[in-house]
Amino acid sequence: MIIRSESAGPSESAAELPYPATRTTLWPIALLFLAANLYNIDRLIIGNLAEAIRTELAISDVQMGLLLGLAFSTLSSTLGVFVGYLVDRSVRRTVLALGILLWSGATIAAGFAPDFRAFFICRGLVGLGEMALAPAALSLIADLVPFERRGRTLSLYFLGATFGTSLAALIPGAIASHAFHLTLPGLGSLSTWRTSFVLCGALGPLLGLLWFTVREPLRRGVALDAANGSRVAERLAYLWRQRKVIGLLIGGGTFFFVTLYATVNWSTTFLMRAYHLTLAELSVPLGIAAFVAGVSGYLLAGVLVDSRLVRRHGGKSALLVLVPIVALPGTLAGFCPGPWVALAALSCITLATPMLNVAVNASLQDLLPNAMRGFSLTLFASVNALLATSAGPLLVAVVTEHVFRAPEMIGYSLAIVGLPALIAAALCFEGSRRALRTELAAGGELARVVAGGY
Numbered sequence: 001m002i003i004r005s006e007s008a009g010p011s012e013s014a015a016e017l018p019y020p021a022t023r024t025t026l027w028p029i030a031l032l033f034l035a036a037n038l039y040n041i042d043r044l045i046i047g048n049l050a051e052a053i054r055t056e057l058a059i060s061d062v063q064m065g066l067l068l069g070l071a072f073s074t075l076s077s078t079l080g081v082f083v084g085y086l087v088d089r090s091v092r093r094t095v096l097a098l099g100i101l102l103w104s105g106a107t108i109a110a111g112f113a114p115d116f117r118a119f120f121i122c123r124g125l126v127g128l129g130e131m132a133l134a135p136a137a138l139s140l141i142a143d144l145v146p147f148e149r150r151g152r153t154l155s156l157y158f159l160g161a162t163f164g165t166s167l168a169a170l171i172p173g174a175i176a177s178h179a180f181h182l183t184l185p186g187l188g189s190l191s192t193w194r195t196s197f198v199l200c201g202a203l204g205p206l207l208g209l210l211w212f213t214v215r216e217p218l219r220r221g222v223a224l225d226a227a228n229g230s231r232v233a234e235r236l237a238y239l240w241r242q243r244k245v246i247g248l249l250i251g252g253g254t255f256f257f258v259t260l261y262a263t264v265n266w267s268t269t270f271l272m273r274a275y276h277l278t279l280a281e282l283s284v285p286l287g288i289a290a291f292v293a294g295v296s297g298y299l300l301a302g303v304l305v306d307s308r309l310v311r312r313h314g315g316k317s318a319l320l321v322l323v324p325i326v327a328l329p330g331t332l333a334g335f336c337p338g339p340w341v342a343l344a345a346l347s348c349i350t351l352a353t354p355m356l357n358v359a360v361n362a363s364l365q366d367l368l369p370n371a372m373r374g375f376s377l378t379l380f381a382s383v384n385a386l387l388a389t390s391a392g393p394l395l396v397a398v399v400t401e402h403v404f405r406a407p408e409m410i411g412y413s414l415a416i417v418g419l420p421a422l423i424a425a426a427l428c429f430e431g432s433r434r435a436l437r438t439e440l441a442a443g444g445e446l447a448r449v450v451a452g453g454y
Helices: 022-048 050-057 063-067 068-088 094-110 117-132 133-144 148-179 192-201 204-213 232-241 245-277 279-306 315-335 340-366 371-402 407-442 443-450
Strands: none
Touching: 022 050, 022 063, 022 094, 022 117, 022 133, 022 148, 022 204, 022 245, 022 279, 050 063, 050 068, 050 117, 050 192, 050 245, 063 117, 063 245, 063 443, 068 094, 068 117, 068 133, 068 371, 094 117, 094 133, 094 192, 094 204, 117 204, 133 148, 133 340, 133 371, 148 192, 148 279, 148 340, 192 204, 204 315, 204 443, 232 245, 232 371, 245 279, 245 315, 245 340, 245 407, 279 315, 279 340, 315 340, 315 407, 340 443, 407 443
16 A cells, blocks of 8 residues: 655655655754754753752652653553554644644643642643654654665754753753743743743744645555555554564663663752752753763764664664663662762763664664554554653652662662663563564565565
8 A cells, every 4th residue: 555645646656756855855854853852852851850840849759750751651652552643644744743832832831830730731741742753753754765874864863852852951950050030921930940841842833833844755665465554453463463573672672761761860860869969060061961972872873773784684683782781881870989970871871872762763664664654653652651751760769769768869779770671671672683583584574574675
């Protein structure tokens, strides 16, 4: 089945048309870069402001853990698959534009949340809106960029997330260090953390509207009877048949993200509590460390994934087995003798995450037919949100509050949660690698999808 763009002629075939000229893809890829930037600012700003939010709302570590994780994933894990279905069946630029408008508006609203419940709802809407970005972006890139250049394009797209990670620390840090309070008519002066939410959210609406200037590209795909059907049951059946490869691949990513979300959301609080630093003192080092490690990771990942060695069937799976090893020092930050050594250790996770993002998503583009990429990616993202996004931050809070019973021991909690998760991730990736090698040798359904090169 060929799915046509809104501009495709009646006799055009996706398999026969060349990819768009590079100059025509620069604008949508630039917008994807900016969207990934805002995505991470609005997603991660809460972690850098966790102590201020917890204090003003008078909530516990466990409640803060819920806001850091479960609140974000509640709607995205339950409604995310529907968003993915829209990505597969609708104009992707429109779905993406509406998603940006939703998450930006919810971020602004969070700046006015009076209590835990209201803040929880706002974070849920942020998560739902952001669920549109990854499947739409990856589907668009697969239709805009040929196979041999996707690794570098994915790296460029994800570099936006690295900028966002840095700005999520730098913006609230600058606001706090200058004691800047936004004053609004009828509402008075907002605290610095509320000011940060309002200003960061205000960046999104313009970007959302700019997406309506993008022309929807022609969808490309391969004709597989079982995989390209429009029914959800057919798509789930394909994923079930390939569970040893795709299931373990996603399982490895989920375990890795347990460590990532636990660390990213609690690292600022850990450094503040363990070494008695303020957000103003930490924001610049945090921003620089995130930028250097993230950019280095994505540049390295783009080169590796597009290299002949890794592009060989199974090469990305082999790379993924090594990623948790690169991230491992980050789980041991609580044992470091000083804050800057601890920050360097935490940066190992920031360095490893780009390699995982590019390799996993490039692998899924290889393994999934076009007509089910949006659905499948949001299904995986929903599982990841429900398990990793929720569990990582919450488990750290529970161990700190109920096992150690000492807030300053949060660094040890990061190790207890993160280290076993990274070991499990490496084992899953190795299992997926072996299963893929077996499937390709057998020359069955999955081998035909991979050989399609779409």
